[in-house]
Amino acid sequence: MPTVVGIRFKDSGKIYYFDPGDLDLKIGEPVIVETVRGLELAKVALERRDVSEDAIVGELKPVVRRAEDADLARMAELQQYHDEALARCAEKVKEHGLPMKLVKAEYSFDGSRLTFYFTADQRVDFRQLVRDLARTFKTRIELRQIGPRDEAKMLGGIGPCGRILCCTSFLPDYARVSIKMAKDQDLPLNPSKISGVCGRLLCCLAYEHEQYLEMRSQLPKRGTWVVTPDGPGEVVGQNVLKQQILVQLASSGMIETYDLPQITLATEQVIALARERAAEGITPARSEKTERGERRMLRDEIDAFAWNDDLSLLEDEEPSVGLMIPVLPPPLESNRDPEQKPAAQPRVRQRNRNDRKEASAKQVPAKQKQPPAAKAKSPTAPSPAKQPASESPSAPTDAKRRRRRRNTGK
DSSP, X not given: OOEEEEEESSTTSOEEEEBOTTOOOOTTOEEEEEETTEEEEEEEEEEEEEOOGGGOOSOOOBEEEEOOHHHHXXXXXXXXXXXXXXXXXHHHHHHHTOOOEEEEEEEOTTSSEEEEEEEOSSOOOOHHHHHHHHHHHSSEEEEEEOOHHHHHHHHOOBOTTSSBOHHHHTOOSOOOOOXXXXXXXXXXXXXXXXXXXXXXXXXXXXXXXXXXHHHHTTSOOTTOEEEETTEEEEEEEEETTTTEEEEEETTTOOEEEEEHHHHHHHHHHHHHHHHHHHHHTOOOOOOSSOOOOHHHHHHHHHHTOOOOHHHHHHHHHSOOXXXXXXXOOOOOOOSSOTTSOOOOHHHHHHHHHHHXXXXXXXXXXXXXXXXXXXXXXXXXXXXXTTSOTTSOTTOOOHHHHHHHHHHHTO
């Protein structure tokens, strides 16, 4: 098993394994290590230990030596040029008109590389900008696009709790946070309340999420009925941290708060009493109507509401459902035979509409689209009864002709 030490390049950065060689290093001691980008200044985060081969990712780089005072002074001198380099780079970005926001500039340990970190809403083509920066600073230039969480980690700040940001002080990796965690903890779903300075969900939502789930599993869910010392009721709320529930009593409709032991004790007493009665052969009397909550009782009262006499009279005068009875004026006196029924105008309109539908479906020529009533009034138009069925392939049948005569009263 290889012997390694844990090295951290930033206070809240990830820990990487390096080969310590013959050096006996302690936690917090500055060292110079070899990386793929050259020599870097870092600190020891874990003392030497033996790890398995699976824990090592990639090639195991060595620790070159302990850092000296000259190395620390050189690094401090390079940090003095960060603000100047950032200002000159911002001017170049403005000249090229690139949609990017610079965050930080960092020099490598030997000063051979200058790295600029920026944020942008989309990918940015900065190839020409890199060439201009290389000619300006006379060194190797790197541009890295980061996200809002990385920006907050680099710049630092104070969180809503009044402490230094977790990602800046101790959090090496960003926690996976979701809205469901805020719902499980009964937090207000207000973006200003559950978001950090980076504009994303608070990382601390994931710290106690498992404990909330474990404590919530011991409480009755909302909507369930429980037995309380004051009688049965419905659970309408929970207080996970205090292990209390809010119960709406069925007898009075009031909302009361009960501890979980009170609910458990009352339920056990009811179960014990029921078992004693069952052993004695006493069965509970079944009531026609059980005690219900205030809202459900209100719904029952509305359903069983007794309509007054005026509303009942109006309801009786209404026609039955599905039967439309038009109110027609009284018939006028005439010398027409009482057995002969007058032609109803609505039926004529309905018949004409049916004729038009049949004509459009069978593609009848325009001269045959005239309604039968109009044909009967025209002196030159032949009667539908006298027209042979062989003249047109879409001629109506005898049953339809008889029904039309009966409707028109002719």
